[in-house]
Amino acid sequence: MGWWAAAAAGAAAGKGGQGTAATLRKWTARGAKTAAVLHVTFNYVAFFSQINGPSMFPTFSGRGWNVVVAEALPGMQDRVAAGDVVICIRPVNARENVIKRVTAVAGQRVTLFTRGGGAPTTLEVPTGHIWLQGDNLIMSRDSREYGPVPLAMVKGRVVCQILPNYKWVPPRLPGQP
Amino acid sequence: MQPTLNPKGRRAGARDWVLVEKWSVKILHAPRRGDVIVMWAPDAPHQQIVKRLIALEGDTLAVPHPARPGGTVAAIPEGRCWVEGDNASESLDSRSAYGPVHMGLLEGRVTHVVWPPGRVGRVASVCPPGRILHTAAADEAAAAEAA
Numbered sequence: 306m307g308w309w310a311a312a313a314a315g316a317a318a319g320k321g322g323q324g325t326a327a328t329l330r331k332w333t334a335r336g337a338k339t340a341a342v343l344h345v346t347f348n349y350v351a352f353f354s355q356i357n358g359p360s361m362f363p364t365f366s367g368r369g370w371n372v373v374v375a376e377a378l379p380g381m382q383d384r385v386a387a388g389d390v391v392i393c394i395r396p397v398n399a400r401e402n403v404i405k406r407v408t409a410v411a412g413q414r415v416t417l418f419t420r421g422g423g424a425p426t427t428l429e430v431p432t433g434h435i436w437l438q439g440d441n442l443i444m445s446r447d448s449r450e451y452g453p454v455p456l457a458m459v460k461g462r463v464v465c466q467i468l469p470n471y472k473w474v475p476p477r478l479p480g481q482p
Numbered sequence: 483m484q485p486t487l488n489p490k491g492r493r494a495g496a497r498d499w500v501l502v503e504k505w506s507v508k509i510l511h512a513p514r515r516g517d518v519i520v521m522w523a524p525d526a527p528h529q530q531i532v533k534r535l536i537a538l539e540g541d542t543l544a545v546p547h548p549a550r551p552g553g554t555v556a557a558i559p560e561g562r563c564w565v566e567g568d569n570a571s572e573s574l575d576s577r578s579a580y581g582p583v584h585m586g587l588l589e590g591r592v593t594h595v596v597w598p599p600g601r602v603g604r605v606a607s608v609c610p611p612g613r614i615l616h617t618a619a620a621d622e623a624a625a626a627e628a629a
């Protein structure tokens with residue numbers, strides 16, 4: 306018997322024997338416990354995320370249902386490596402999240418080619434930061450636009466996709482099969 | 483953040499313990515200029531730092547500069563903010579090290595000192611005068627008036 310069945314039984318018992326106050330108290334406690342369990346799970350273990358937009362095509366289509374599972378990284382953001390797909394607070398708007406691939410970590414060098422054929426610039430990713438890029442380079446706004454991103458803004462690492470189809474999301478660097 | 487916090491230094495026992503409110507920062511995303519905030523250090527993902535929020539995205543602010551008498555001017559890009567310690571000469575902050583920092587690094591707002599008992603009390607939100615030269619909201623209002 307699952308907890309929901311126990312809850313339903315409890316509610317039936319409450320209706321019969323106990324007063325409204327006792328039933329209310331019991332359900333408030335259950336609601337609080339459920340909320341606490343969900344909070345801990347989603348913030349410290351793993352969470353689901355829906356992807357919208359074309360920036361990670363062809364890894365994720367970005368159309369219709371695109372749901373991935375990400376492992377939360379509480380205090381372990383520095384374990385992300387180049388090639389991982391991560392979910393991160395959007396650097397230009399803290400209310401939103403982005404999903405991007407880490408293409409360089411602190412200490413690695415990145416060469417930026419400017420539009421219009423200007424001279425490429427090379428920069429080193431600073432301590433505690435990562436370089437993010439979408440897999441769809443021509444339709445992604447990423448570190449090429451907003452620069453290196455602090456590791457503290459990474460929320461989780463994508464493990465697998467569950468909708469529309471199940472697949473693992475392995476680490477991969479641009480140019481690798 | 484001396485003299486606002488830890489006025490007697492950082493020795494164990496003399497340090498302040500503070501109450502941090504996360505609602506206005508993590509849920510409403512509406513921190514205000516002058517608030518004392520807790521944030522992740524941009525260069526160290528395991529370290530939290532306490533600073534005063536001086537300017538928000540879209541602001542233009544005056545930055546004192548030791549070599550230039552008039553100081554310099556900084557424009558805050560989208561999604562960033564400007565933080566400074568109250569103890570200017572010893573603070574690693576936007577002025578001395580980080581430049582404009584990401585709003586996503588903010589964790590909460592310091593509301594009260596709760597320990598030691600002699601220092602219990604509210605932490606005031608204080609905007610240093612004359613630092614903000616323009617705000618994006620003021621520019622928009624001016625543009626609307628002109629149009």
